[in-house]
Amino acid sequence: xxxxxxDVQEIAAGLAEAHPETDxxxxxxxxxKRIVNALPSFADDPEAATDATLEAIQAAxxxxxxx
Numbered sequence: 766x767x768x769x770x771x772d773v774q775e776i777a778a779g780l781a782e783a784h785p786e787t788d789x790x791x792x793x794x795x796x797x798k799r800i801v802n803a804l805p806s807f808a809d810d811p812e813a814a815t816d817a818t819l820e821a822i823q824a825a826x827x828x829x830x831x832x
Contacts (some may be wrong), residue, residue: 767808770818771805777825792813794819 766776780789783804792800797819802811 766806768804768806769809770814773818773821775827776801776804776807776822779806780822780826783786789823789830792823796824797823798802806818 768776768779774830779788780800784800794816798811798814799815801807801819801822
């Protein structure tokens with residue numbers, strides 16, 4: 766399955782798996798956009814993410830790690 770920016774929980778789980786040692790809250794939004802685009806299952810317009818979407822992904826990623 767290919768993810769889009771709307772797949773916040775799936776992206777967060779992918780980030781938690783790919784970057785287990787990273788503190789999600791320390792990642793600037795611009796960098797977050799870059800690493801989401803690098804996920805193998807991500808297949809959406811790289812520029813379509815809003816700050817609100819990126820912040821939601823960041824929060825969900827944090828929840829995955831702290832879970």
